[in-house]
Amino acid sequence: MKIIKNGTLVTPEGLKNESLGFENGKIVRIGTFEAGEGDEVIDAAGCYVYPGFIDGHTHLDLEVAGTVTADDFETGTTAAVCGGTTCVVDFATQYAGDTVLNALNTWKKKAEGKMHCNVAFHMAICDWNEKTKADLPALREEGVTSFKVYMAYDTALEDAEILEVLEAIKPFGGILGCHCENGGLVTELQKQQIGAGHTGPSAHPLSRPAAVEAEAVNRFCYLGYLADAPVNIVHLSTKLGLEEIREARKRGQTVYAESCPQYMLLDDSLYNLPGFESAKYVCSPPLRKEEDIKALREAVINGEIDTIATDHCSFSYEKQKIAGIDDFRKIPNGAPGIEHRPAVFMHIFGDKLTPQDYCRLMSRGPAEVFGMYPQKGALLEGSDADITIWDPSVRWTISAGNMHQNLDYTPYEGVEVKGRPKYVFVNGELAAKDGEPTNMRAGTYVAR
Numbered sequence: 001m002k003i004i005k006n007g008t009l010v011t012p013e014g015l016k017n018e019s020l021g022f023e024n025g026k027i028v029r030i031g032t033f034e035a036g037e038g039d040e041v042i043d044a045a046g047c048y049v050y051p052g053f054i055d056g057h058t059h060l061d062l063e064v065a066g067t068v069t070a071d072d073f074e075t076g077t078t079a080a081v082c083g084g085t086t087c088v089v090d091f092a093t094q095y096a097g098d099t100v101l102n103a104l105n106t107w108k109k110k111a112e113g114k115m116h117c118n119v120a121f122h123m124a125i126c127d128w129n130e131k132t133k134a135d136l137p138a139l140r141e142e143g144v145t146s147f148k149v150y151m152a153y154d155t156a157l158e159d160a161e162i163l164e165v166l167e168a169i170k171p172f173g174g175i176l177g178c179h180c181e182n183g184g185l186v187t188e189l190q191k192q193q194i195g196a197g198h199t200g201p202s203a204h205p206l207s208r209p210a211a212v213e214a215e216a217v218n219r220f221c222y223l224g225y226l227a228d229a230p231v232n233i234v235h236l237s238t239k240l241g242l243e244e245i246r247e248a249r250k251r252g253q254t255v256y257a258e259s260c261p262q263y264m265l266l267d268d269s270l271y272n273l274p275g276f277e278s279a280k281y282v283c284s285p286p287l288r289k290e291e292d293i294k295a296l297r298e299a300v301i302n303g304e305i306d307t308i309a310t311d312h313c314s315f316s317y318e319k320q321k322i323a324g325i326d327d328f329r330k331i332p333n334g335a336p337g338i339e340h341r342p343a344v345f346m347h348i349f350g351d352k353l354t355p356q357d358y359c360r361l362m363s364r365g366p367a368e369v370f371g372m373y374p375q376k377g378a379l380l381e382g383s384d385a386d387i388t389i390w391d392p393s394v395r396w397t398i399s400a401g402n403m404h405q406n407l408d409y410t411p412y413e414g415v416e417v418k419g420r421p422k423y424v425f426v427n428g429e430l431a432a433k434d435g436e437p438t439n440m441r442a443g444t445y446v447a448r
């Protein structure tokens with residue numbers, strides 16, 4: 001047995017200064033006990049021992065905008081464990097003409113042999129038809145219980161189709177997330193920007209203002225209302241969108257809200273950098289204004305946000321973002337963050353949140369919303385031995401030069417953070433130590 005000693009365990013019952021033993025990939029003992037012969041002791045003095053962090057929103061090895069994300073499952077999950085994340089829920093994506101079952105197989109193959117952390121899949125439903133609907137029970141048997149639809153991009157569904165998806169997954173307790181941006185409005189506002197001669201990245205946020213998100217959040221919430229089904233608002237970025245969630249909750253609806261560190265640290269002034277530099281921050285929804293950042297931070301502190309994810313969707317600045325040098329609409333949308341989420345999120349909130357809050361937002365919350373709790377998201381006897389031992393005293397500076405994400409920049413370049421994972425265990429195996437990978441590839445596919 002491996003035994004973690006001298007640390008502070010972040011458990012569902014509260015913080016505990018106890019020992020934690022694990023073997024064969026499972027937590028087997030929590031309490032006050034000594035190591036026996038043959039046990040391996042891991043010293044966690046001065047550290048918090050968290051159930052491994054879960055990133056509920058990543059895009060690895062995704063073909064989009066005529067290119068493929070810079071991180072695949074090899075580099076993406078390596079970066080994840082180095083930052084303290086032991087499980088990602090990635091988006092298997094059904095392209096037009098494909099079946100959802102085939103899309104799942106495609107994504108399982110992409111991940112095969114490359115999982116440094118555990119991997120579960122949401123299904124992004126992009127072609128809603130009778131076959132897609134008929135395949136949902138089989139998909140559920142394959143362990144996929146969460147789904148995403150888009151209201152923007154060429155992957156968007158019509159409102160009536162989204163309603164049908166909600167109705168179809170309701171009988172088996174599926175949860176639907178939505179990319180809430182009004183795609184028609186985005187196209188029109190993009191045209192207006194181009195018509196006015198604004199071709200650079202500074203036009204990106206102007207073509208996707210807060211109202212474009214809020215209108216879509218409102219619509220998706222009402223679709224959930226009509227279907228009497230819970231909904232999950234992914235990558236919430238605006239105060240206006242948050243207000244729509246509050247209204248829906250007042251109506252008695254179950255609305256889960258996900259946001260990401262970039263929307264609580266970085267603002268839209270980054271779209272006015274010299275040259276093409278701002279392309280690094282072209283993600284959708286875009287970075288927002290101070291008032292949005294303030295509102296989201298307050299919502300996190302008030303408990304109105306359920307999960308913190310990254311929407312990690314990485315493209316090299318030099319090789320991929322550059323495709324939009326003459327037309328901002330051609331810049332592949334997305335930003336990286338899979339490696340830095342825990343450190344950046346703790347940097348933003350510091351002592352304003354407790355270790356229990358960090359656990360709720362980055363581990364327990366995603367495990368509960370996506371049907372993995374208490375197998376994951378908890379330090380309990382019987383839970384998976386996915387464990388992040390977090391040393392809050394280590395000071396370091398985020399830089400593209402010291403990261404494992406496979407690209408040439410990070411939006412958090414130069415941010416000085418306090419705290420880093422000392423040890424990261426995935427299914428009981430040491431996956432990273434002091435921010436460096438052990439290359440165990442101990443992750444597995446998580447059927448939910």
Ligand code: URP
Pocket residue numbers: 059179282283284285311313333334335
């Ligand atoms: O810009 C982003 N976020 N691209 C990734 C796809 C999405 O919308 O989640």
Ligand code: ZN
Pocket residue numbers: 178179234235284
């Ligand atoms: Zn999205």
Ligand code: ZN
Pocket residue numbers: 057058059311313
């Ligand atoms: Zn996304």
